[in-house]
Amino acid sequence: MSILSVKGVNQYYGGSHILRDLGFEAQLGKVTVLLGRNGVGKTTLLKSLMGLVPIKTGSMEFDGKPIQGRTPYDRARAGMGYVPQGREIFARLTVEENLRMGLAYKSGSTPIPAELFELFPVLKQMIHRRGGDLSGGQQQQLAIARALAPKPKLLILDEPTEGIQPSIIKDIGRVIRMLADRGDMAILLVEQYYDFAEELADEYLVMERGVFIARGPGSEMQEKGIRQLVAI
Amino acid sequence: MSSTPMSSIESALAAEAGTQVPAPPPPPPPLGQAGRVALPGRAPLLTRPGWAAFFVALLAVCALAPVLNLVVPDGSALHLSDYTVAVLGRIMCYAIAALAMDLIWGYTGILSLGHGLFFALGGYMMGMYLMRQIGLEGNYKSELPDFMVFLDWKELPWHWTFSGSFVLQMILVVALPGLLAFVFGYFAFRSRIKGVYFSIITQALTFAAMLLFFRNETGFGGNNGFTDFKRIVDIPIATPQMRMTLFVTTGLVLLGFFLFARWLVGSKFGRVLQAIRDAESRVMFSGYNPLRYKLTIWTLSAMMCGVAGALYVPQVGIINPTEMSPANSIEIAIWAAVGGRATLIGPIVGAFLVSGAKSWFTTVFPEYWLYFLGAMFILVTLYLPHGVVGLVRKLLARGKEERA
Amino acid sequence: MTPDLMEEGAQRLERTAVAKLGQTESGGREAGFSRIATPGEVDITHGRILYLEDVHRSFDGFKAINGLSLDIAPGELRCIIGPNGAGKTTMMDIITGKTRPDKGTVFFGSTIDLLRHTEPEIAQLGIGRKFQKPTVFEHLTVFENLELALATDKGVKSSMLFRLDSRQSDRLAEILHTIHLADSVNRLSGNLSHGQKQWLEIGMLLMQDPKLLLLDEPVAGMTDEETARTAELFLTLKGKHSLMVVEHDMSFIRTISEIVTVLCDGAVLAQGTLDQVQADERVIEVYLGR
Amino acid sequence: MRSWTKAWAAALAWLAIALPAHALTNEAALAMASGTSSERIEAITAAVIEAVDKGDARTVAFLQALSDDTVRFTADKAFIVQGDKGLDPVTGAEVAVPADAEDVVNNNLMRNELDVALAALQLRSEDASVRADAARALAAAPSEARLPLLDKALAIEKDAAIREQLELARAGGLLSSEDPAKRLAAATTLAENKRPATKLLLNERLAEEQDPAVKKAIVAAIAGIDAGLIWGERLGQAFTGVSLGSILLLVALGLAITYGLMGVINMAHGELMMIGAYATYVVQGLFQKYLPGAFDAYLIAAIPAAFLASALVGAILERGVIRFLYGRPLETLLATWGISLVLMQLVRTTFGAQNVAVESPSWMSGSVQLLPNLALPWNRVLIIVFALLVLGAVAWMIGRTRLGLFVRGVTQNRPIASCMGVNTARIDTYAFALGSGIAGLAGCALSQVGNVGPDLGQSYIVDSFMVVVVGGVGQLAGTVYAALGLGILNKLFEGWAGAVLAKIAVLVLIIVFIQKRPQGIFAMKGRSAEA
Amino acid sequence: QDTIKVGVLHALSGTMAISETALKDMALMTIEDINAKGGVMGKKLEPVVIDTASNWPLAAEKAKQLIGQDKVAVTFGCWTSVCRKSVLPVYEENNALLYYPVQYEGEELSKNVFYTGAAPNQQAIPAVEYLMGKEGGSAKRWVLLGTDYVYPRTANKIVRAFLKSKGVADADIMETYTPFGHSDYQTIVADIKKFSQGGKTAVVSTINGDSNIPFYKELGNAGLSAKNVPVVAFSVGEEELRGLDPKPLAGHLASWNYFMSVKNPTNTAWIKQWGDYAKAKKLPGQSTKPLTNDPMEATYVGIHMWKQAVEKAKSTDADKVIAAMAGQTFNAPSGFTLTMDAKNHHLHKPVLIGEIRPDGQFNVVWRTKAPVKAQPWSPFIEGNDKKKDEPEKK
Ligand SMILES: Nc1ncnc2c1ncn2[C@@H]1O[C@H](COP(=O)(O)OP(=O)(O)OP(=O)(O)O)[C@@H](O)[C@H]1O
Ligand SMILES: Nc1ncnc2c1ncn2[C@@H]1O[C@H](COP(=O)(O)OP(=O)(O)OP(=O)(O)O)[C@@H](O)[C@H]1O
């Protein structure tokens, strides 16, 4: 079932046309991978989805309701979770408070899901340390945990493996797979780490200068030579 | 700190001179494997229209104003009244201070809430000289300034040693604010005091100085400060000619400082300043010692302020400690902000606009002018985030787009 | 009070301050050497350009660096890996003077005690650094960013009088190509994408022409192809420069590495070729995963 | 004053029953009301002696009326004025007061004299507390002329405490006796009484004393008293420091939110305090007009009113101006500076440029006497308590509630907080309104110790920024330390060097201190500080 | 031309607005009144009101504007000494006229200024004498307390010299100053309290403006009543008392040349006129509780005297008006007939000492028999004996 559907999105920074007529869908229980070189507009697309940058034209529908023009917090409340590029954790809040922020729109008594600490044990260890003092990789883990805390319907991840040690990348991969396989969450993953992306992809999209130049089911990535396509 | 995406020298230049970005110089010859890259050349000090505008200003100050004030008769519509000369002269001094503020705030990202102190110190140094020039014409017919006689002082205190000499005292006008800024800045920057912490201690500094100067014992005439000047370099001060001379000097200093500031910010030095503003630690890891850069610009800025103060005092005829009140320093920052930070022309425009408005409003709407002034600050920040100059620039850019 | 006078004054004050720092009871490190050390020159006669011994640093009781000892030879390209939070970035902070260790020795060559120098001095000595989070001067153009990084006299007066000569322009143009930003010379670097900023920062490092480059996760956020190009770039730098690269990307490490050091809990856990360390059980346990 | 009214009522009742009336003559009354001060004093002394012996309710009533400033007189007659009626002081009958009758004007000298006279008349009251008050009043103004009176009172007095006061009064009187031996004895008695007033007495005598033995005794007595007073002085000094600190804390707390947390360089903070103070003034006016009986309670009602008024203005400012300026802190400086100008002028045009009077409720006036020379004024004590309460509330809000968490999160990273589902716009408004409201509370407190005028805010804005910054931006604990530290240091220096130099010294100290701690007392440590 | 322009130069914003706004309104009322009665020499007066914004360089500039642009015949204005000093050169240079309505420290005499407020000998010395006398409580020790600027320093210097001449020892004088805008008087009041244990003490207060309220509130807190330690103030009048609850202050003193509570027909009429004016113009604050005070009286007197002088000189020319001012008399609300000194540009004024009443008014407890001549050059300052009691001829 498609939970997110995007049609004809155009977006500009000042005079430059960044996203051109983009359209795609994300399905519950599936991992959609978005690939593309530096600066083609992947982050911009995700920010547009979250409502952080306004789009000029196009429609976005989440869970059957149009979301364009809604504020980011409306979108978050509707069930969109976001792991931004560059971590963007709250540097002066403790790890625990960061996670509580993730639960912001739930009722005050909602506990922090214990499974998060199973996934990322280091967070439990550092629960009272300030987010900003964590190492880069620890911050990335915190950012993912924060997005997962309210159990969103759509999880948007912008380069989640950046700066993370291999063993945890593997863990994150397993988590993403598991979340997708549970069938109640759609996952939109932007990734540079090709092997990781290919392994997880149920669907893939390749972006070049603001347009999609290839798309299809994940299983076809190898035969279509997507790795080479991204590399050019 | 700043949100002006306007630090590229080209665009800054273009908008200030009101012209297009000069076409990049012809591409360098092909370089082996590097291929062709159009590197921007070093920008000229001012563009041609910029120079034209500069000379118009120069002419206005040096020739037009004197003629209109001194030669054109009083009744004529073209006559420039003494009052207008006084207002313009005063505002030009403010403009110098605002320019100095822009160097340190706009370009280096260090908000000083103590520039009023440097301004006032320059003013006091000038004032001391002027007090001595009164000579025996004071109330008490004494060599000593009146307030000293009156406080039973028998001789000049030590800090008045140089006040008899024009040259020495003029050196102090620059040296004292410079020295104070240097010492204060050295310790502050060495301790890596940044942001509001710096702003607040500069405010504390000027506040402390104000209280000190209010005291009669400090030897600067207390609250009444210095007034009733009679002569400067032995020429009576209250003649139209002398006033015009001061006016023209101020104008020349302003224009000179403007060119100097242009040259500074156009050089690599200026770009290091902006880099410090954006990411000081990166500057350090690039091998620059921010301490020296900050200290240099800070001291220069203080000295410029001192000069402004020195020009101000003989024109307005008074210097007293309220010049050091925190509000005055904030006002200097406001001129820079209203005009547009990190553009050299902005602070000058801002000073003219804000103090001009204040002068005018206090006369026309004595009871309501604060509303206007307050509203002006609010509206400028809301609608002109880059100041008046930013607005002009935007309009020009839009015009250009439409033309294209 | 001319600018140069002021600068000289500042320098003098600073010098005395530094001199005082150096006056340890034993006469400082120099006392132990019979040769006269030329200040500012890196002495690599002992075959080591960077030398860390028993360095400790803790934050509020948490031992981020715990007895770390490490050395790097001139011209070597050393890869550092290790779990998140192992202390890699902190180590770089210590080398570049950003963080002071609680205890330990850090030498650049055999004569320069880095702990006695400030950040800009260390940079001037020839240690360049790329941060984990790309840091560029967002309000300056790409060109201006590179120009600032250029290795020249970085004093106040020379900055005021600085003009790019043709050799320097050539070098700048060359580097612009290397980092693929030739089209963006006049763009504000703040408007670049994440990956572009990474490249720009590498470019700035190259402009600085340091003897030792510290690179904290240089390929994070780059595509595979760009990663490959970075690897190539590093390999050409090797030999002329010494490099210390921190990365989590194993395939990247594989293409460039000779010796790999694994840090864990603030100390060296293992060291050897990539294959050796990859086979090390402890490394698999804490870092690579199964 | 009030105790006197009580005493008067009691005494009047007693006198009316116990004593024959009609001893006051018109001449005596007129002499007490008109003429030079010394003539009047003479007349009063005479009347008192007579009244004490004979007992005369009319004399007491007349003296009371004199001290209440309700006597008028013509060339030949004095009148007590009660409302619009006139009373004949001699007969108590109602009479018309001629239009040309003059007001009796008392100066301080007369007032002192009247107080003592009334006290003297009350020494035989049946109410022990009235007698105690009277004895105390007499002890405070000793005179040799009253010695016989005191002796008589001592002869019948049983209560030990009152006796002690009477003895004191007597010793005070004896201190100026002709007989050096009596003076010596008096000095020794007085040395036992370690009170400031006694010291004044001794000092006054010392200035005139010729006899070396007596002189020595007096000097010794003064030294003894001084030693006893030293602790009171020290504690008093500490208290003034804490009290100043509590005021600094109050004025800084709101700013700790709007500036420390939200990053708005809020130059209108002072004006928000001013609004709180004016709200207090308005509430006071309403009470005066509609609930004069409950006037003392007005301050309680003013607290929420001040909070709401300032919070409302704050909310409007946030919605209208500030919210467009997040992330541009220096621009907030400019805009809020403009706002402060407008608010100030607004108040000037509505309430006038002059200060307005805010009366303290009676429970805020007076003081608790802890030591003979250590009296803590109630208003200061209550403000300290109030500051602590507000501090507690703020700390709880910020550290323990979800609102506090959201405020901190939103101010650190607005877009991402929004992506977490936080309604950032609303949180910003709440937070700014909260900070403003606290400024209003500070204004309410300030109205009890200082001016309420359009400039109220200006005089505190520098201090409040100083406190927040010295404490460390965004550090509530730092704000507390800074406020108390600056308050106490300021007072300490003031004791040594006077107010002006103290203020300068504190400012210089701040400059030096920031060199040592470039991020304030509670510097943000670690990596997050640099970000 | 059928109007005569007159300048009104006061601070309507900034720190001094508190005091000066009322003077501006009083000037406007007086001008309106004069116009209603036919103006001056048949011409209506046209007020030009200008705000100095409590900024003294601006004040000087505004003076230039009044004289140069608006061509006013006379200016009524300024409160602080520094304001007067800053505009003085402008008036002297242009040979224009300024009427200055506030008590000040003296030590100045300009041909172009008429000082309608008190010189120190018309305010400070009589007050101290009063407190020394039996009526005032025979004070032996003195606290000279002021804001740290020229007027308090000068006044205290004069008072100290006077006290010395009366045999008061230095040890019995405590002199303390506070910075501008000082608001915490706990320490000072504690010091006074301690000092007062050494003998009957009186406080001479030259605390300026806003600081008075915190000072008096603190006095009340500390239980220092007027009966023990009377305070005589030279800057506290009816307007200042408006801002605080006067009950705890009852009995403290002030020394002025006029009090609102003075009873005479002129004053009654004047107060009524002011009240009506304030109501009609809806002056904030004044319309609900109209108050008059000494500087307002001085403003009122000044404008009328100027009018009389102009009419006598039949010209608004400065020199002619100056000549005609000498010896002008005016029946002032204080109940005395004030005379402009023939030479020294100061008024002969009565000195009144009042005790604060619980309603914020003053009980006049002492007054001079006749107006006192001003001594702008105080004899208590060295060298002043040689000074001439008239402005320099230039
Ligand atoms: N705020 C901005 N203003 C102007 N241009 C911008 C801004 N942010 C990004 N851009 C430009 O938009 C383009 C797309 O940027 P975006 O961050 O979406 O790239 P990306 O695909 O996420 O790249 P990367 O893989 O490096 O993260 C880039 O060319 C970038 O320079
Ligand atoms: N200023 C600080 N305050 C408290 N803890 C700190 C501070 N700096 C570093 N740490 C802690 O020290 C440890 C080492 O951090 P460091 O950034 O050096 O790790 P790293 O090896 O670079 O990790 P990554 O690969 O994730 O970047 C981390 O656990 C971090 O939380």
Ligand SMILES: [Mg+2]
């Ligand atoms: Mg991206």
Ligand SMILES: [Mg+2]
């Ligand atoms: Mg790291």
